[in-house]
Amino acid sequence: MSSSFRAPPVPSAGEIDLVALFKVVWEQKRLLLLVIAGVGLIAAAYAFLATPVYSVSAVLRPAALNELDALNRSEVYQLPPSEALIKVGASLESYDTRLAFFRANQKLFKAFERPGRTLEQSFEAFNRNSINLVLPDASKKNSLSAYIKLEMNYPKGIDGVAILNGFVDYAIANEREQIAADLQAIVKNRLNELKGKLDSARSSYDIEKEAKIASLQEADSTRRAQLQDELKALRTQLKTQRSDRMAQLNEAIGIARSLGIQKPTTPSSLGESVRSGASSVMRTEINNQQIPLYFMGVEALKAELTALQQRKSDDFTELRIAQIAKELQMLATNREIEVLNRRENEDIFLAGVQPLRAEVTRLNNLNIDMSRLKLVTIDQQALEPLSAAKPNRLLVVTLGLLLGAVIAVCIALVRHALQVAR
Structure with a gap:
């Protein structure tokens, strides 16, 4: 700056002269533009060079009553649609189910593998950061029906749609197998009980x-x-x-x-x-x-x-x-x-x-086709996203320019205060 620069008159205590501050900042407009442009370029570089993160989701709702009618009419295993949805949700949230799906579909998770990491460590990184189960808010009484939402965030280069839809199908199939095993065990135990009663009657x-x-x-x-x-x-x-x-x-x-x-x-x-x-x-x-x-x-x-x-x-x-x-x-x-x-x-x-x-x-003639048992209704399957969820380039660049402007104004005011102090 020139040595002939004269500071504006200092306002009285308790007053801020905004016009004077604006003049101080404006007189350093070159610095202001350089800082804003620098920070904006950094933000733009991050926005365009950062790995895009995509987001997909799937929504599950209770199955219709007729879908579970064959199982419920067996008088052996009672499973209301709401309870079936909870069971599937518990399976989706289960660590063992997720790890089993991870092991069974390692080709889909190649991008999560890192040198020096075990399979379980790679899965832990995926399980902790990528997939999330969302339940309806119990405090909201105006919800039309119960649902379970599964969200997944994944970087570019990963087939997130196949992973999420595959995991939902795997969890449903796993729970169906568990119910079939439970039904078989209950029938077996009931037959053993009846056999014991018949043996007692014979004795x-x-x-x-x-x-x-x-x-x-x-x-x-x-x-x-x-x-x-x-x-x-x-x-x-x-x-x-x-x-x-x-x-x-x-x-x-x-x-x-x-x-x-x-x-x-x-x-x-x-x-x-x-x-x-x-x-x-x-x-x-x-x-x-x-x-x-x-x-x-x-x-x-x-x-x-x-x-x-x-x-x-x-x-x-x-x-x-x-x-x-x-x-x-x-x-x-x-x-x-x-x-x-x-x-x-x-x-x-x-x-x-x-x-x-x-x-x-x-019980011996009980024949329920478990492969056709529909535990839940997939209300929304995961679809290929049209754009990345992160980063939002326009928002990042805009915030970068605003941050640059704030930093530039602060730098101008500090420089002015230092000059006045001399």
């Missing part, structure tokens, strides 16, 4: 059957023993009666012999024969008193005695013995026990297991 049936057979056998044994005791007692009784009868016959024979009764007679006939001797008159006597046994005569009594002595069994004299023999014969084989032992398909006799069998049949 209970076997115990009841054995108890019934034992009860029938015990009843038969008891009845058989009772009949044999009765038969023995009857035979003893008959033997005693036969002995008593033989004793009576011997006594009656002695009396008949002493009275000279050889043929059967009656007291009145005996009296007539004694008085008149032989008579050809036959009389009939009606008497309600029992005629003594010796009136049968010696011949008849000896004949009966001989028959009793030659008798080997008294069973035919008692009708009850034949009945006992019949009952013993029937007890020799219990047809109910035979039928119980001959049962081949005993499952049909199990009580209260029809619902269990129906459930087993239903």
Whole structure:
């Protein structure tokens, strides 16, 4: 600057002379233009030379009710659409799912690999800086429906659309496989539970059957023993009666012999024969008193005695013995026990297991095509961006020029203050 430059008059304390400041700055307009141009060039260089960063996003919404109807109607696995969306969102946010997708698609992530880094370290850089899960704001009650938004920022040279869409499909497929595995495990556990109940019913049936057979056998044994005791007692009784009868016959024979009764007679006939001797008159006597046994005569009594002595069994004299023999014969084989032992398909006799069998049949015939199970609706797939998200060249250059202007004004004011101080 020229030494003839005169500083404007200093305003009084507490006042700022804007006109004077403008003149000070304007007098250094060359410096002002150089600084603004320099900073602007730096900003422009950054804006045009920096690696462009692109941004893509995908939006997921709950699936329709009919998409999950087959799974929910199985009565084994209940999955409302909102819960299915949460499951897929959890899979998208899962570190393991992202790492598994990274490992399965390493060709898509070549640009993230750096020398000296392990695969996990390269993935960590991608996972931390590139992909982000956005959930709806719970405080906003005017949201029409639930959704999940997945955003990805990536530099030029990376197929971000393929990565994001592929990752969404991978997470959905992974969650579908997990649900299929859970469904299979639940069905297997339910079948094992039903099998245990059926086995318990069979065991209970076997115990009841054995108890019934034992009860029938015990009843038969008891009845058989009772009949044999009765038969023995009857035979003893008959033997005693036969002995008593033989004793009576011997006594009656002695009396008949002493009275000279050889043929059967009656007291009145005996009296007539004694008085008149032989008579050809036959009389009939009606008497309600029992005629003594010796009136049968010696011949008849000896004949009966001989028959009793030659008798080997008294069973035919008692009708009850034949009945006992019949009952013993029937007890020799219990047809109910035979039928119980001959049962081949005993499952049909199990009580209260029809619902269990129906459930087993239903679970065995359960056929859900998990490959067609639609967990979520992809409302918006990632599309190739039309322009880079970063840097915004116009904004960067504009901010650079404004920053240059501020720096230039500050430099001009500082220079002026230093000159005034001299």
